[in-house]
Every structure is written in C-alpha cells, then in structure tokens.
Amino acid sequence: MSNEFTVFTKIKSGHADAMRDDLAMLADASNDVRVHAALRQIGTLHDARHVIFDHDTRHMFASVFDGSWDAYIDDFAKTEVGDRFDKVFSHTEGFPGIKDPGVKDWFVAHQEPARVFVSSYPELTVQQVWKDQRVSEAFQEVLDTPEFRAALENPANAKLMATPAFQKLLEEASA
Known part of the structure; x- marks a missing residue:
C-alpha cells in the first residue's frame, strides 16, 4: 500500500541558512490547523523529512505515502502543503515550482529510489x-x-x- 519517495537536490549557493529558516518555519507550523487540514485532505502521507547535508550543499526530502506517485505529487500542488514545498525547494537548483507542468520531470531527475524499503505496517493505508x-x-x-x-x-x-x-x-x- 505504501511507497517511498526520496529526492536529492543541490542547494543554491548561499541559500542553506534561508532553507534552514524555512524548514524551522515548517517545524513550527507542524501544529498549524491549516497544515493538518491539508494533510487530512491529501490523506496519503505517512511521514516526511528534510535533511541538509554535505556541508550545506545538498538537501534530501524523503517521504512515505499511499497510492500512486502521480496522484501524490498532484495532491500536494492543490493544498497549502504545496506552497510550503515551493518555499523550501525554491532554495534548490532548478526547481520549477510545485504547480509547474514540468515539476514531475524535475522530481524524477532528482529521485533516487530506495534499494530497501521496509514498513512496520505495509498493508495499512x-x-x-x-x-x-x-x-x-x-x-x-x-x-x-x-x-x-x-x-x-x-x-x-x-x-x-x-x-x-x-x-x-x-x-x-x-x-
């Protein structure tokens, strides 16, 4: 039922602190009722995480979700979560924007599928x-x-x- 999604990107030069600030804003907003409403509306996200690494030059986004990858990306673009995605990913090289028709191609170009993906409850959505x-x-x-x-x-x-x-x-x- 669940699938993993992992994206590795390059952080624009000089943008690591701004990205860190935006991620802190996301963390602070984790109790925001609008965010929870958007996640309920999407209804397929198990978890997600952002990591800045390689001396502030690279970013990893990883998540676990239910259903098809296409629907997952489309659903994010329709909610407030998509706006937050845009804010964070705007600090990465070449990100076209979550609502851009080419965003799926961009994600595919930066995606690295997990070689092993294990879930404690694989049959539960x-x-x-x-x-x-x-x-x-x-x-x-x-x-x-x-x-x-x-x-x-x-x-x-x-x-x-x-x-x-x-x-x-x-x-x-x-x-």
Missing part, C-alpha cells in the same frame, strides 16, 4: 491508521464506562465474553 486510531479511542472510552463494567458482570453476556475473539479484544485493549 493512512486512512486505515486514522480509522483504527478513532476506533481505539472510542473503544477505550467505552471500556471506562460503568455501563461496560456492568455488561461484563451480566451473566447474559457470559457466552460472548468467553469467546476467543472477545478475550483477544480485551487483552489488546489492556496492552
């Missing part, structure tokens, strides 16, 4: 992870109610509670 999180939070709330405790003590529910599936559910909830 971002959407499934978010759903699992919501279900878990809701279930934890139910576990804490007096009504649930009463249901556990009700003899009418003994058969259900004795099933391996229910026992596994309770074990997982308490882990």
